[in-house]
Amino acid sequence: MQFRGTQFPGGRNDSFGAHPRSQRQSSLGTSTSSALDSIAQMIPSENPYVMKFEKFTKQVEELIDGYLSPAKPYVPFIGRFLIVATFFEDSLRIMSQWKEQVYYLATFRHLYEWLVKVFLLFNIVCMITGAVLVILRRKPEIATGLLSSIVLLQGFVYGLFFEPVFFFRNVSVIGGLLLALSDSLVVDKRSLLMPGLPMMESKDNKKYFLLVGRIMLIVLFLAFTMTIKWTIINSLIILIGLVSCMSIVVGYKTKFSASFLTLLLTVNNMLTNHYWTYGYKDTRRDYLRYEFFQTLSIVGGLLLIVDTGAGELSVDEKKKIY
Secondary structure (H helix, E strand, O other): OOOOOOOOOOEEEEEEEOOOHHHHHHHHHHHHHHHHHHHHHHHHOHHHHHHHHHHHHHHHHHHHHHHOOOHHHHHHHHHHHHHHHHHHHHHHHHHHOHHHHHHHHHHOOOOOHHHHHHHHHHHHHHHHHHHHHHHHHOOHHHHHHHHHHHHHHHHHEEEEEEEOHHHHHHHHHHHHHHHHHHHHHHOOEEEOOOOOOOOOOOOOOOHHHHHHHHHHHOOOHHHHHHHHOOOHHHHHHHHHHHHHHHHHHOOOHHHHHHHHHHHHHHHHHHOOOHHHOOOOHHHHHHHHHHHHHHHHHHHHHHHHHHHHHHOOHHHHHHHHOO
């Protein structure tokens, strides 16, 4: 997310009155649920080809669950670790290239040197702290907000915010953070508000974070289509990938689609961003290392989807009704 290399360029919700925020969330949930209901009813479940496809995807999902069964307790941890891997890599890079980072921001971004040093130190502390909290499932809202803010702040300070590839990749990283947040949220237990008043269950926002995280996560594939060479084979991969992305967005055969994208991005990442094959003084190593860890974060988010599914706001859930 920061400069790479040494080559410098030029409330309440009861009968006494609902909180406005709760009303907005309820309205959002209702409209989203209605849209998913419509999509679920549009899928011709009685069509023989659809039935064969759903039977095939169900077998694949059961196979995946079978293989993941021994490792299932560890998959969420692995997914969260991969999501924040890029923040650890960024922190290490700032520390190892401190002089270069200071020189670049002071010279080419025209910032005061003391301000640059404070900014870089602030980045290191926030990224390491936030990443550790995400992995340990501690203070998930604070950790997610902290890391998301760092992504946006770096994009602004380094002047990369409006570059398409950078924008799409970092939107996907934030989507991965929201998935990690949804993985960490637990429905609060019923608590006693005041003596003499009935107990009230707090609202569970997990389904909303999961939905928004799914939508933001697949934005990565748009960046992927902007950098890949267009050949017949790649065009077929892109077409299948885009269908899988839409499937994840609406939550239809989510585990199957997320598994495919996980495999596709992992293989592409290893074949394309093999930074370890370049020497330490080769500037391509820095660039590819950045790409590798950014994609690794998206793979972590997809792993969480493979493990948990799409959640309540999805066509998969709606189709259980129809």
